[in-house]
Structures are given as structure tokens and as C-alpha cells.
Amino acid sequence: MFKPKFFTVLSEITPQQLSKDVVAGILVGIVALPLAIAFAIASGVSPEKGLITAVIGGFLVSFLGGSRVQIGGPTGAFIVILYGIVEQYGINGLMIATIMAGVILMLMGFAQFGSLIKFIPYPVVVGFTSGIAVIIFSSQISDFLGLSIEKVPADFIEKWIAYATHLTSINPQSLMVGTFSLLIIVFWPKISRKIPGSIVAIIASTLLVHLSGLDVATIESRFGDIPSALPAPSVPVFDFATVKELIMPATTIALLGAIEALLSAVVADGMIGSRHKSNMELVAQGAANIITPLFGGIPVTGAIARTATNVKNGGRTPVAGMVHALTLLCIMLLFGGWAKLIPMPTLAAILIVVAWNMSEHHVFRQLLKSPRSDVIVLLTTFGLTVVFDLTIAIEIGMLLAVLLFMQHMAGIANIGMVTGELKDREEEDDPNTIRTRAIPEGVEVFEISGAMFFGAASKFKDAMHIVENKPAIRIIRMRKVLSIDATGLNMLRELLVDCRKTGITLILSGVHAQPLFAMQQYGIYDEIGEENVFGNIDDALDRSREILGLPKTGRMQNFTPSVEREK
Structure with missing residues (x-):
């Protein structure tokens, strides 16, 4: 060299x-x-x-x-x-x-x-x-x-x-x-x-x-x-x-x-x-x-x-x-x-x-x-x-x-609750769209799109407080989050603490390799619990049904590298 x-x-x-x-x-x-x-x-x-x-x-x-x-x-x-x-x-x-x-x-x-x-x-x-x-x-x-x-x-x-x-x-x-x-x-x-x-x-x-x-x-x-x-x-x-x-x-x-x-x-x-x-x-x-x-x-x-x-x-x-x-x-x-x-x-x-x-x-x-x-x-x-x-x-x-780049990236980051009327911004032919899933009552599903970095922190916090009625379970869908930084990790930890204070169970779905490794290094993976981190939305929903005492629709699998990741 x-x-x-x-x-x-x-x-x-x-x-x-x-x-x-x-x-x-x-x-x-x-x-x-x-x-x-x-x-x-x-x-x-x-x-x-x-x-x-x-x-x-x-x-x-x-x-x-x-x-x-x-x-x-x-x-x-x-x-x-x-x-x-x-x-x-x-x-x-x-x-x-x-x-x-x-x-x-x-x-x-x-x-x-x-x-x-x-x-x-x-x-x-x-x-x-x-x-x-x-x-x-x-x-x-x-x-x-x-x-x-x-x-x-x-x-x-x-x-x-x-x-x-x-x-x-x-x-x-x-x-x-x-x-x-x-x-x-x-x-x-x-x-x-x-x-x-x-x-x-x-x-x-x-x-x-x-x-x-x-x-x-x-x-x-x-x-x-x-x-x-x-x-x-x-x-x-x-x-x-x-x-x-x-x-x-x-x-x-x-x-x-x-x-x-x-x-x-x-x-x-x-x-x-x-x-x-x-x-x-x-x-x-x-x-x-x-x-x-x-x-x-x-x-x-x-x-x-x-x-x-x-x-x-x-x-x-x-x-x-x-x-x-x-x-x-x-x-x-x-x-x-x-x-x-x-x-x-x-x-x-x-x-x-x-x-x-x-x-x-x-x-x-x-x-x-x-x-x-x-x-x-x-x-x-x-x-x-x-x-x-x-x-x-x-x-x-x-x-x-x-600064302008960070503003642009924060603008691209989209955090939204998709429980409501079961509508999201997916294409109709997306097999993983939430509109084809039955979401139990008392479950919130939030989807994050884009990098989870400090520029999007405030946007994430605001989205977590848009629902007046307290849910029993909150699912954070991260299939479109390819990277996360220290601010994003701290943001997840704060969310976890808030959920525990109000008796809400936090579940993560569709976690990619970089965010997963970062969470393990940061210690938040163990705090959330391996049983609450999944590779796809179906297993995450089945976990929520198990917690609520409802019948499951399929076999649950916790997140491991061998689990097929969401497209």
C-alpha cells in the first residue's frame, strides 16, 4: 500500500x-x-x-x-x-x-x-x-x-x-x-x-x-x-x-x-x-x-x-x-x-x-x-x-x-403507527404488508423506515405518543431500518423504560444485522429479552397473542441469524 x-x-x-x-x-x-x-x-x-x-x-x-x-x-x-x-x-x-x-x-x-x-x-x-x-x-x-x-x-x-x-x-x-x-x-x-x-x-x-x-x-x-x-x-x-x-x-x-x-x-x-x-x-x-x-x-x-x-x-x-x-x-x-x-x-x-x-x-x-x-x-x-x-x-x-444532510435523512425517516385501519404505505403485492394480518385488540404496531439515527430521534419520540389509549403490547417493526446509532439505541432504551413503567410489553420485529449487533453490544437486546425479538411480523404477532392469552396462528421463532428476514 x-x-x-x-x-x-x-x-x-x-x-x-x-x-x-x-x-x-x-x-x-x-x-x-x-x-x-x-x-x-x-x-x-x-x-x-x-x-x-x-x-x-x-x-x-x-x-x-x-x-x-x-x-x-x-x-x-x-x-x-x-x-x-x-x-x-x-x-x-x-x-x-x-x-x-x-x-x-x-x-x-x-x-x-x-x-x-x-x-x-x-x-x-x-x-x-x-x-x-x-x-x-x-x-x-x-x-x-x-x-x-x-x-x-x-x-x-x-x-x-x-x-x-x-x-x-x-x-x-x-x-x-x-x-x-x-x-x-x-x-x-x-x-x-x-x-x-x-x-x-x-x-x-x-x-x-x-x-x-x-x-x-x-x-x-x-x-x-x-x-x-x-x-x-x-x-x-x-x-x-x-x-x-x-x-x-x-x-x-x-x-x-x-x-x-x-x-x-x-x-x-x-x-x-x-x-x-x-x-x-x-x-x-x-x-x-x-x-x-x-x-x-x-x-x-x-x-x-x-x-x-x-x-x-x-x-x-x-x-x-x-x-x-x-x-x-x-x-x-x-x-x-x-x-x-x-x-x-x-x-x-x-x-x-x-x-x-x-x-x-x-x-x-x-x-x-x-x-x-x-x-x-x-x-x-x-x-x-x-x-x-x-x-x-x-x-x-x-x-x-x-446539517442539511441530517435534516434530509431525518425527513426521509418515517415513523408511523400502522394499527389503525390496517393501512400502510406498502405496495399491494407486498406479501409482508400489515393489511393482510389480523392485529389483536390492545396491540400497537409501529413501523420505522430509514436510518434510526440522532436526526430522527425527536420524530420517533413524537410518534410514540400519538395514541391516547394505552396498549398492552407495542410492536416496533424495523424491517426497513438498516442502521442505528448511539442516539437511536438510547431512544429504544428510553422507550423500553417508559413501556415498563406503564406496563406495556415491547416487541421488536424484522431487525437487520447492524441494528441487532449494535443492540447486543449496547446491552439493550438482553434488556428487551430474546423472547421479544423476532425476524418477522407474523412471529411478533403470535408472541403478542401468547401474552394476551389468545390462540396463535402459527409457529413462533425468536430472532436468530437463520430466520428468514422480511423482504
Whole structure:
């Protein structure tokens, strides 16, 4: 389970496949270059930190990961949370949060939580993903227009207020370069898909700015030189107070990294017909996020677009991902000095396209047609992500989704007395319908449909008190109860106590395996008595006749695993 994919596919790497992986890795490295720089700058750190992340983190994700073709590096999903951490805690705080996130990811992997990520509600994922896209777009307006804002506010609303008050300071040359770059990125794929449009835009706009002497901000004017070597590793300064405050941001980074990495791996599996090891992937992501910040990098995760590019260019083993990292290292060492000439409006144009692709606007519109509970979760998560904070958005989005789910399940649970006119909601051809049974006088039959959990507790209690005349026997029919939790068990115990106080005999009918085992573990099975638990309604009714001193209609059988269960 915890053996990296690289070591399991070594025997499959033929010379032909190796050459394909090398070519794919080089092409993905070229694609990743502008993205690594742009994501770093948008996250509030210097551009070389994005390159370091793609080199070290990307190599470790491929070398240790559970996917054949996963490409690791910085991604747009982290921008919002990282910018906030840097603003409040500085680079040292970001290093601590990243290492903490790495530890959390490794623990998730070793605890085999890989398969649990799929239980995060889809509206929550789309809500915060679309919200992040809006924030990324908003953060690039200043550079795209060349506004003379000394420090762009971090808050979304304040940011747009600042834009509105500085519209008169638009730099026409920056707007021209940004628009020029944006058009190249959008329309270049119609000419060629082999060479990324972002690379073409960077080369063309850089030449345009420096040959024509345009007054446009560049990486050099904003950040200075880009180092052409990897820095020596260093350990951040840890203090308990900062670690305590960074627990939630680090958890958010870990959760985002896990979601994006596993989604990317699933997409890749569909493209190549393979199967990744989700827990090994989480362990690899954790290791990458522990080691990368020691060299000055930022959080790393699987990148869907770069992984897809790897697959489309023939990459089929982790070798391609490692070559991608080495390609970026070579570019950093040999051509790092040239990267400082890249215009800031061009990087803004690249991120605007990333935000558009990330927004999933078509999925967002489609989800608005979903059930009302899903729409509420979607809009709440989206709104909180944009206006407040990503950490809060995920927390409240998940909590709201769980609460609405419980409400839905409680609504599905149906507890009703079926004695009355001998009518229930069964189909006419159901052989076990109560309408074909003769119910003795003094016997109540209640049927429960759905999970017997804490969300349905109050509904059950209310149903038990709808009859004014006290019966002699109360039969609880549980043939449609597939599961029960501690609240449901306690509810049965309270019912049993109430029945004994009023002299009512409690009988259970049609108990499934999970509820039966839970009742035995909880001790309530013995309290009710084996003689009062049956596998079908006929035996339960015969038991009630025996108690009332009436003749039985058939042979009684107490509940045992061999008793034929009701359909």
C-alpha cells in the first residue's frame, strides 16, 4: 500500500517509454515555468519560491507518489490562503504552516484517509474553487491595468474599492501589454498546441517591452534579481503561539492539497486507464510539503492541467514528473537571469486565464439547478471564500452540508403507527404488508423506515405518543431500518423504560444485522429479552397473542441469524 509507484513500474520502463517520458517531462517543465512564477507572486512571495517549489516538490511528488503521471507544484488553489498567511505571519509563518500541512497529509495517508476525501460534498468543492478563481482574478487587476496602488488591500471588497478610486491612474502601456499577452494565450492554441501559449506570450511581450522601451513593471523592477541557484536548507523558527494560531490555516492547506492531488490522480487514471494509490499519494504530498519549505518553497500539490499535459505528450511513468522538475532546475540555473525581464501585466494575463479555467462556471451554473440544500451550500461556500476567508468557508460549508444532510435523512425517516385501519404505505403485492394480518385488540404496531439515527430521534419520540389509549403490547417493526446509532439505541432504551413503567410489553420485529449487533453490544437486546425479538411480523404477532392469552396462528421463532428476514 505504501510503496511508491515509481518502484512498482520500474520493470515496465522500456527504452521507448523512457524517451517518451523524457520528452513529456521537458514539455511539462516549459509549461510549468510561467505558472510557478505567477503563482508565487500572486501568493505574496518572491518568484523564485515558485520555481523552488516546482523543482523540489515536483520531484518528490513523482518519486514518492502513488500515481504514474502526477505532476506536482504550486497551484492556484493555495493563493488565497498563502497570501493571508504571509500578510499576517510573514515568510517564517508560511514555512511553519506548510510543514504542519505536510505532517497532517502524511498522517492522513498513513491513517488511510485517501478514500475519505471523496465524501467532501461536491457543492463545497465547486463553491470554494469558484471563489478562489474570483479572488485570483481580482488580485491581478492592478498589474493588468498598471494601477499606481502602493499596496493592494487583501480584503476583497476593499480591493475593489481601491481599484475604483485609482481608475484614473491606469497605465495604457501596461493595459496594452496585458491585453496583447491575453490574446496570445487565448488564441495561440488555434495555431499550435505543442508550444504553450503562456510561453509564447512571455517571450513576445518581454521582447516588445524591452525593445520598445515601454514603461511597464517587470519582475526585476518589483522583486529584483531571480537567484540562479537553489538556496541552502534552513529550519524556520518555531514558537508555540504561532503554531497554535496556524493550526487551522495549515489544516486548510492540507485539505486543499489532498483534494486537488487526488482529483488530479483520478482524472489521470481515466486518461491512461490506470489506478493510483491514494494513501501513498497523500504520504508523498506530505513529504514534499515538509521538505520543500526548508529550501524556501511554498505548498505543493498535484496540478491537474500540468498532469493532463504530461499524459497528452506521452508520459506514462513517474520519470516524466522527475524530468519536469529537472528541466525547471536547468532553466532556473541557466536562464534565471532572463526571467526577471518578464512584464508583470503578462503574468497577470496568465493568471486571469488560470482563474477562468479554474472557475468551472458551467458546473457552477448547473449546480444552481440542483436541490435547494445543495444550492445553499454552494452559494454559502462561494460567498464566504470571496468575501471572508477560505478556512472559514470550508469549515462552514462542510458544517452546513452535514446539517442539511441530517435534516434530509431525518425527513426521509418515517415513523408511523400502522394499527389503525390496517393501512400502510406498502405496495399491494407486498406479501409482508400489515393489511393482510389480523392485529389483536390492545396491540400497537409501529413501523420505522430509514436510518434510526440522532436526526430522527425527536420524530420517533413524537410518534410514540400519538395514541391516547394505552396498549398492552407495542410492536416496533424495523424491517426497513438498516442502521442505528448511539442516539437511536438510547431512544429504544428510553422507550423500553417508559413501556415498563406503564406496563406495556415491547416487541421488536424484522431487525437487520447492524441494528441487532449494535443492540447486543449496547446491552439493550438482553434488556428487551430474546423472547421479544423476532425476524418477522407474523412471529411478533403470535408472541403478542401468547401474552394476551389468545390462540396463535402459527409457529413462533425468536430472532436468530437463520430466520428468514422480511423482504
